Amino acid sequence: MNCPVRHVLDRFGDKWSVLILIMLDEKGTLRFNALHHTIPDISQKMLTVTLRTLEADGLITRKIYPEIPPRVEYQLTEMGSSLIPYIDGLAKWALQNMPHILRSRDQYNNKVAFN
Amino acid sequence: MNCPVRHVLDRFGDKWSVLILIMLDEKGTLRFNALHHTIPDISQKMLTVTLRTLEADGLITRKIYPEIPPRVEYQLTEMGSSLIPYIDGLAKWALQNMPHILRSRDQYNNKVAFN
DNA sequence: CGGAATCCGCGTAGATACTG
DNA sequence: CAGTATCTACGCGGATTCCG
Numbered sequence: 001m002n003c004p005v006r007h008v009l010d011r012f013g014d015k016w017s018v019l020i021l022i023m024l025d026e027k028g029t030l031r032f033n034a035l036h037h038t039i040p041d042i043s044q045k046m047l048t049v050t051l052r053t054l055e056a057d058g059l060i061t062r063k064i065y066p067e068i069p070p071r072v073e074y075q076l077t078e079m080g081s082s083l084i085p086y087i088d089g090l091a092k093w094a095l096q097n098m099p100h101i102l103r104s105r106d107q108y109n110n111k112v113a114f115n
Numbered sequence: 116m117n118c119p120v121r122h123v124l125d126r127f128g129d130k131w132s133v134l135i136l137i138m139l140d141e142k143g144t145l146r147f148n149a150l151h152h153t154i155p156d157i158s159q160k161m162l163t164v165t166l167r168t169l170e171a172d173g174l175i176t177r178k179i180y181p182e183i184p185p186r187v188e189y190q191l192t193e194m195g196s197s198l199i200p201y202i203d204g205l206a207k208w209a210l211q212n213m214p215h216i217l218r219s220r221d222q223y224n225n226k227v228a229f230n
Numbered sequence: 231c232g233g234a235a236t237c238c239g240c241g242t243a244g245a246t247a248c249t250g
Numbered sequence: 251c252a253g254t255a256t257c258t259a260c261g262c263g264g265a266t267t268c269c270g
């Protein structure tokens with residue numbers, strides 16, 4: 001039961017963590033609002049919460065510039081970067097297979113509906 | 116926003132789907148109760164629900180033998196099997212990095228607690 | 231044996247308002 | 251600009267009971 005897959009799902013199965021890592025990989029360093037613009041449909045609260053968790057886990061860094069107005073920059077750590085290829089692998093798989101899945105799901109639902 | 120990663124997370128971010136796929140890959144064909152024994156801490160309901168969804172999506176097959184007592188066997192489809200390597204990739208990463216993550220998290224929490 | 235049906239608690243996450 | 255604080259609701263998933 002201490003299967004590593006459990007850990008992956010417990011940690012990254014949430015709605016936003018992986019997405020934020022992807023964006024930081026794509027764009028490099030990002031400020032809070034810039035990050036928010038790349039993921040418009042996340043709430044401010046969830047963005048903050050998820051960023052703090054990612055920071056706590058050592059997957060991203062949070063650099064605060066003591067200016068006014070304040071500036072905070074987020075960036076992948078080495079460990080965070082090392083996860084990206086595996087996520088990209090999954091994304092590639094999804095790109096190829098998601099259409100099949102959706103069609104299969106529709107067929108299944110129609111079949112059930114007619115019984 | 117139609118990022119493939121979103122699809123992956125929406126579909127496999129749930130608590131049990133990926134785990135069931137792993138088990139079916141490891142053990143090959145499995146009956147309902149056999150599968151339940153390999154994942155003891157899933158409820159009967161969630162096992163059923165998750166299996167149905169995986170079947171609907173074309174990731175596993177569900178073969179019913181009209182016997183008494185009934186027998187139902189679950190098995191990966193080709194598409195289901197094709198996902199396994201990518202999950203294994205993530206698992207490998209987790210095995211290497213999860214300890215770091217947990218230690219980092221502890222340190223972070225202690226730091227916060229002392230402020 | 232392999233489910234279906236129902237009820238319900240809890241946690242995640244959204245909305246809103248406020249702040250250094 | 252980059253958050254915090256609070257309140258709330260929705261739905262996932264657990265427990266239980268019953269069935270062919």
